[in-house]
Amino acid sequence: MSGSIQDTFFEECEELLEATDEGLTAIEGGNHDPEVVNAVFRAVHSIKGGAGAFGLDELVAFAHRFETVFDEVRANRLELEQKLVQLLLRSSDHLCDLVATARDGGETDEAHHNMLIAALDEYIPEEEEDLTFEPMGLGGGGFAPAAIDLPTAPTEETYRIRFHPMKEMYGTGNEPFFLFQALKELGDLEIKLDDTELPGFDAIDVAESYLAWDLVLTTTEPRDKVEAVFEFVEGLCELSIEGDGDAEADAAALAALEAAFGAAPSVEDGEAAPAPFEQPAPAQAPEAESAPAAAPVADAAPAPKADTAKSEQRGGPKPTLRVELERVDRLINAVGELIINHSMLAQQIANLDVADMRDVETELEGFKNLARDIQEGVMSIRAQPVKPLFQRMARIVREASSATGKTCKLVTEGENTEVDKTVIERLSDPLTHILRNAVDHGIEKPEDRESGGKNKVGEIRLSASHRSGSVCIEIKDDGAGVNRPRVKQIAIDKGLIPENAELTDSEIDNLLFLPGFSTAKEVSNLSGRGVGMDVVKNAVTGLGGRINITSTPGKGSTFTIILPLTLAVMDGMVVSVADQTMVVPITSIVETMRGSDDMINNLGADGTLLSIRGNFVPICDVAGALGLEKKDDQPPGVYLLVETETGQRSALAVDDIHDQRQVVIKSLDGVCGEIAGVAAATILGDGKIAMILDPESIIAASPSAAAFDTERRMNNAVAS
């Protein structure tokens, strides 16, 4: 089945699209380095090549136009002015859509597609508009781009090529052999191996590249075509191509080169016996050791592989491995089990009646440390940089800007901050919403900005950073800030707060997160989709994080999202409730205290309040809220003072506190449905399962919570 190959293609497409986006963003930022342009060109070219192989005609046709325009840019026939860059960015977005459509099925936006094609065509010179696309040769290096200009009449010319690969070239799976083969297709080729740099056998570093080649090529093909052969090893080798015609012009350069090489042997003077083409292979022997893995790759894999490797080079090459997430999760499970197994083993050994256990204990300690190391290592596999997420956000801002007629740019920081993969996936929606809001409501119209003395282009800054065990994501715009009088009025109009409520500035800002709040005057098709900021807040809370807003009128607003590093591990307090061991997330606990009778006050028929330093806090009996029966009638011994998201305080009554430790979170999805009061489960050191409690829903389920009517809750929410 071609299915799996196609899957691989789409996975690679993701990476290539990321590379494209990254390159275009750099170009937009003013970096017109040929290397960046080339990287984008290569990425688009690879997408086209793969798409051609799978018969995805629409994708091929579009990628081809995209690529052709880029080829013009590359050849310096087009200037990267702002309008073109914007078009290219939109084209890159559309390319994403086309890839997604090809993968998941569905319809593309025909009008948009045709509009972009027409716009791109404007930049393509007439004669190149025909759409002949040659699928990429599987054989090797000669991927001449589809669009070749033919500046001169074909005359035979001789090129002297000095080619000295660096060791990095072999690392990317390139093979000199294929390059020579491609050259040979262009005309007569003489090859001479230069092994003067080869050190004595004992001094050879197998990973180093010592060999160089002097090539003499006689061909009718233009110089571009010769250079194109080396396209994909550019920057990975020392290369000089001297044509007969331009020899004089380049004499100075040659002299410099010769100086650099210590008088390179002349190729012309006949002493260079015409080497048979096969010669490099045996001569390569010392290197063959260095590139055994690379060779088959170059052989089997078509160009995209090499392309990807090359385009990733710029960010510092880090070999990566693509693994199914499920395999990692299985590993995480197994490691968790290993740690539990260790503590059980330790318990059993401690119970043995042995006089001298010091040796065993030392070994056991070593075992424990190793297990922890493995656990940390496995956990870190799940961590991913937020970069791809941020790159997607750039598109959101672009689209939102063009939909609202505002000009904004997204500046990202800390893209390499690593966050758990699940967190990244689930952050996409809330971030999209916040950014759309920022463009729609935050950033002012260009003319308003100018009259306000601001830069016409609004700036939205998206940054990620690690902050003491958690991840901090900040979205900061330089727009108008929250219009507090209006926000307050809307909240009053919608009955969210009492008319006479006295609110501080920050309280008004936080009104935005109340359910049913939407400030858009008219429902724009952008952010007014009937979804308010409360959805954003819920999404963030669902990830165990919290969100905050600060705003300065006229200067802009900042949303701060604080998230836990991982969803897999959590700090918890181990407590016992009605003979069951349970875990309460430490993040929600403000304070713990041992209770005494005189701290408990009755209120009404069955309401009880705990007095803490003069404040009265409702008591919530955890056992009762969970529907568990207590064995005896002893009053609960310990109270955990918790604060909910809305700022409401409550004292959770439990029997005892045992420990505070990191627990591995096990989802109960698929095991049973949603249970009120329980967030997840974990496995304790003795192999037993303990429920991880969700204080918020326990308080909601507790009978005494009924005493809190909605108005009271609302006021508490506002007061937070």
Add this chain to the structure above:
Amino acid sequence: MQSQVEVKHGDQEVKHAQFSEFVSFTVAGQAFCLKITQIREIRRWSPVTILPHAPSDVLGVMNLRGAVIPIYDLSARFGLHQTEASERNVVIVVAVGGKPVGLLAESVSEIISINPDDIQDTPPVDSRYTMEYIQGIISHDETMVRIINLDAVISVPEQVMM
């Protein structure tokens, strides 16, 4: 009925050998059986962690090599009395929809070979549970063994409480 059984169990084993193997066990004094290929493992009962607000036939959850699996009391599920679980009881781990699930039974009896032709239809009785959960009966050593319709007993995802 015979053809129905064939359809439901129309996998390799049935086709290869005429006889298929079932594991028989007792629940509340009655003999039941499950196809051996449906069973992942059989474990000794150990106390489980209670799920709050769970119905009476859900005993709780157990740690199966790092996975959290729910344990059902088969007896309560069949509308019989609740089992007072002890060390002598067993948990039969089966996979329903790819998810492991534990079933508490009194004890495991033996492995029996059954000719599909010998499976009889469940006679109509006035019990909803019986008609739903039992897909056929067979006579073995002069006792009646009930074949459990696993998919009907455990429907995944199980909604314990919303």
